[in-house]
Amino acid sequence: MTSTGVSASDSLPGPDGSKPEGDNASTGRLGDRIFGGTATFAGLSVIAIVVLIGAFLVVQALPALTSNNANFLTSRDWQTSDPMRFGVLELLWTTVSTSLVALIIAVPFSVAIALFLTQYAPAWLARPAAALVDLLAAVPSIVYGLWGSIIVAPKIVPLQNFLQDYLGWLPIFKPVAGISNGATIFFVGIVLAIMILPIITALSREVFAQTPAAHKDAATALGATKWEMIRTAVLPFGKPGVISAAMLGLGRALGETIAVLYIISTLPGGTAWTWSLFNGGSTFASKIAADAAELTPGKSTGAYIAAGLVLFVLTFIVNAIARVIIERRKAFTE
Amino acid sequence: MSTEVSAAERPLRGSGRELRGRSESASRKLRNTLATIVMWGAFLVALIPLIWIMWTVLSKGFSTMLDIVWWQKDQSGVGAAGFDKMIRGARHAIVGTLLMSIATSIIAVPLAVFTAIYLVEYGRGKLARAISFMVDILSGVPSIVAALFIYAVWVTTFGWRLMPVACSLALALLMIPVVTRSTEEMLKLVPNELRDASYALGVPKWKTIVKVVLPTSFSGILTGVLLGFARVAGETAPLLLLANYTPFLQQNLFSGNGMAALPTLINANVQFMSADKISADRVWGAACTLILIVLAINLLGRLVGRFTKVKN
Amino acid sequence: MGKRIDVQDLHVYYGSFLAVEGVSMTIEPRSVTAFIGPSGCGKSTFLKTLNRMHEVTPGGRVEGKVLLDDEDLYGANVDPVAVRRTVGMVFQRPNPFPTMSIADNVTAGLRLNGVKDKKVLAEKAEKSLRGANLWDEVKDRLNKPGAGLSGGQQQRLCIARAIAVEPQVLLMDEPCSALDPISTGKVEDLIEELKDDYTVVIVTHNMQQAARVSDKTAFFNLKETGKPGHLIEMDDTQKIFNNPSERATEDYISGRFG
Incomplete structure (x- = not known):
């Protein structure tokens, strides 16, 4: 972009032409200096915010972490009054397992819906149908929580029983006593799947729609059926986009708070460990929110801040991966 | 076949x-x-x-x-669940949700729009890439973490009392990336030819942005703002940490007496709803009000987007 | 109105890439000068340096001098914004501002530079639209958006917008390449009239157009692909088209390449 040179200036400037960035269009004028300075300051403050979030969480978690009598990463205890014994193992398991269940359900659905919206839906239906799916993203998460915990949870029990009866020999489908009415990791995963479905669908839709017509025509001209055309042209082209969309959806699921809090059944301390998805538990977010009313400035809050820090790091990594995949794809297609 | x-x-x-x-x-x-x-x-x-x-x-x-009372009254005089036979109103929660969301927009929109202007009109090289990366990271920060951060700054570090505006700050962290990204997309859709036309008339760059680029993309930017507004209006997690629920109508964003919002009205009643029909009515009434407000703003945003002057 | 342009040994760079090499020429006031040459020969790039529009592209810069009646456009204290008010430009594709009405489009340059007086603006709008031969076609719909006009009308609207700020020089970068033949004819007639008041420089791919509208013609070319563009020769249009001094010019004119 730096040395576009002659050809760029003599050819038709397309709508995708380079932006006049870093140019001399702004001069030493006062107005330009103030305006450009404000814009730069705003951009820098976004960096500052993210850095400050990390810094404050680390600094405020440290006192609690240093007086912790348990291993922060491997302990299942959550005792925040002296003597402090707290660890995130169980929170981490519940957070990750609910989110993975969500992802496993949501990704195939989202890809199929995105393909429907871009390749199958008749022209008159495509736009309103896409808007309907987008509406799912507009539903507040507290409404998902109410609907899930009160309306759907009792109805999910037969499905859970079915899985327990036929697949109960798998550790993840083992029955767990004392968790009633679908207040389980499994069901939270289903609700989270519905919540992240519109996010993954929207982004997948975007990349599928960008499949070059030439790729599609080439496949069709070889006598491919529509499905074969999709498998050979659309899906390979959209794969990186779908993966990064899935990562963004995962990030959203990891941090979801109120829906999880309303649905899942918390476990009393000292409950035996199980890998079963039919167990209850707490995620990082639901744990912090559940005890929000009891937060007081002091060392005990540090334990929650430490938990929040782990969640922040998790989502940071997941979102960064999504970003890197998108960047690579851009570099590849441009 | x-x-x-x-x-x-x-x-x-x-x-x-x-x-x-x-x-x-x-x-x-x-x-x-x-x-x-x-x-x-x-x-x-x-x-x-x-x-x-x-x-x-x-x-x-x-x-x-x-029921008109729902819109006119707050929850003053609310009694113990099971004994109180009146639903009363949600005015305090509706007003609180709108006030906090408006305050959030006032904080977030200027910062987000200027960041987008930086990314599209000024930025290049490493700094622009770093800022763009951080916008993505910020958009992935869970609302509970944003709330915890504001708590760590506001309460733990400075020792200030919780007030509704602290909640708006946390919500602003969630709104900034939404508005930045949508504004960025809209500014990119403004053809360079319009910028060139303005420069060639001897118009300085900042005036070109303010008078040509922004008006051309205005409705698109407004769409992003409304979608961001709808998102924060439906948020719950930051309210649990930073906005103390109160049954009274409260309109001061800087008061220490708390402020209700529709999600916290739900949250205050949700634990009683299985046993108490009145609590359940309040919960579903508030949920219905919330979802309609959020959807209405969302649809308004999409409608505004139809009137955009920039075509893809 | 209308100033002389004197270019002395001008090199145009984008970053480290030399796009146009060593151009020297004099453009007489109140005349039409056409730049012709094959694609990529740097004629549009060079045109942009006459009002510093190349600086809008990242890394765009020049070495050398461009004098406008003895004032160096690249002098130390010269404000590029002020240069662009003196040297106006019309682009390849009509680009009226979509948010503004026809009248507001014409007076955009004035309004954005602080003129607020409604009467002055209205007078200016009429004068400029008349100057661009558009007044009769749009006088009844001055408050309608400019985007509703035909392509040719839009381009004349852009010319009206450019002359409304009373420049000394008018640069036109292939102003007819997006227009149909009838609209092209109208714009060419307009260029003919504009030279009474302005120094007009036009880049064109269309040699007949250069022959029709210009007094002088400059032929640009590349030595070879990847090398910078440069000025081959500049002379009276009659001479360039009938009896050019350079072989390359003759080859190009007679259609042997390019």
């Missing part, structure tokens, strides 16, 4: 190879049909939760909303 298969099976003069070719094409067709059914099915299945949620909320909450 079946006739084709049977035709293929008829041993006419064709070689075995041809026969296999035909049945192969039949199975290809079958797979193609199956794929079509799966795609349609996936879409229809996705509509089930949407319809189910809307039906649940409307059927359980709409009648509560029809």
Whole structure:
């Protein structure tokens, strides 16, 4: 972009032409200096915010972490009054397992819906149908929580029983006593799947729609059926986009708070460990929110801040991966 | 399809190879049909939760909303669950939700729009990439973490009392990336030819941005703002940490007496709803009000987007 | 109005890439000068340096001098914004501002530079639209958006917008390449009239157009692909088209390449 040179200036400037960035269009004028300075300051403050979030969480978690009598990463205890014994193992398991269940359900659905919206839906239906799916993203998460915990949870029990009866020999489908009415990791995963479905669908839709017509025509001209055309042209082209969309959806699921809090059944301390998805538990977010009313400035809050820090790091990594995949794809297609 | 298969099976003069070719094409067709059914099915299945949620909320909450008291009164004089036989109003929560969301927009929109202007009109090189990366990271920060951060700054570090504006700050962290990204997209859609035309008239860059680029993309930017507004209006987690629920109408964003919002009105009643019909009515009424407000703003945003001057 | 342009040994760079090499020429006031040459020969790039529009592209810069009646456009204290008010430009594709009405489009340069007086603006709008031969076609719908006009009308609207700020020089970068023949004819007639008041420089791919509208013609070319563009020769249009001094010019004019 730096040395576009002659050809760029003599050819038709397309709508995708380079932006006049870093140019001399702004001069030493006062107005330009103030305006450009404000814009730069705003951009820098976004960096500052993210850095400050990390810094404050680390600094405020440290006192609690240093007086912790348990291993922060491997302990299942959550005792925040002296003597402090707290660890995130169980929170981490519940957070990750609910989110993975969500992802496993949501990704195939989202890809199929995105393909429907871009390749199958008749022209008159495509736009309103896409808007309907987008509406799912507009539903507040507290409404998902109410609907899930009160309306759907009792109805999910037969499905859970079915899985327990036929697949109960798998550790993840083992029955767990004392968790009633679908207040389980499994069901939270289903609700989270519905919540992240519109996010993954929207982004997948975007990349599928960008499949070059030439790729599609080439496949069709070889006598491919529509499905074969999709498998050979659309899906390979959209794969990186779908993966990064899935990562963004995962990030959203990891941090979801109120829906999880309303649905899942918390476990009393000292409950035996199980890998079963039919167990209850707490995620990082639901744990912090559940005890929000009891937060007081002091060392005990540090334990929650430490938990929040782990969640922040998790989502940071997941979102960064999504970003890197998108960047690579851009570099590849441009 | 079946006739084709049977035709293929008829041993006419064709070689075995041809026969296999035909049945192969039949199975290809079958797979193609199956794929079509799966795609349609996936879409229809996705509509089930949407319809189910809307039906649940409307059927359980709409009648509560029809009572004028719901809009006029707050929850003053609310009694213990099971003994209090009046639903009362949600005015305090509706006002609180709107006030906090407006304050959030006032904080977030200027910062987000200027960041987008930086990214599109000024930025290049490493700094712009770093800022763009951080916008993505910020958009992935869970609301509970944003709330915890503000708590760590506001309460733990400075020792200030919690006030509604602290909650707006946390919500602003969630709104900034939404508005930045949408504004960025809109500014990118403004053709460079318009910028060139303005520069060639001897208009300085900042005036070109303010008077040509921003007006051209205005409705698109407004769409992003409204979608961001709808998102923060429906947020709950930061409210739990930073906005103390109060049953009284409270309009001061800087007061230490707390401020209600629709999600916290729900949260204050949700634990009683299985045993107490009145609490349940309040919960569903508030949920219905919340979802209608959020959807209305969301749809308004999409409608505004239709009037955009920049075409893709 | 209308100033002389004197270019002395001008090199145009984008970053480290030399796009146009060593151009020197004099453009007489109140005349039409056409730049012709094959694609990529740097004629549009060079045109942009006459009002410093190349600086809008990242890394765009020049070495050398461009004098406008003895004032160096690249002098130390010269404000590029002020240069662009003196040297106006019309682009390849009509680019009216979509948010503004026809009248507001014409007076955009004035309004954005602080003129607020409604009467002055209205007078200016009429004068400029008349100057661009558009007044009769749009006088009844001055408050309608400019985007509703035909392509040719839009381009004349852009010319009206450019002359409304009363420049000394008018640069036109292939102003007819997006227009149909009838609209092209109208714009060419307009260029003919504009030279009474302005120094007009036009880049064109269309040699007949250069022959029709210009007094002088400059032929640009590349030595070879990847090498910078440069000025081959500049002379009276009659001479360039009938009896050019350079072989390359003759080859190009007669259609042997380019």
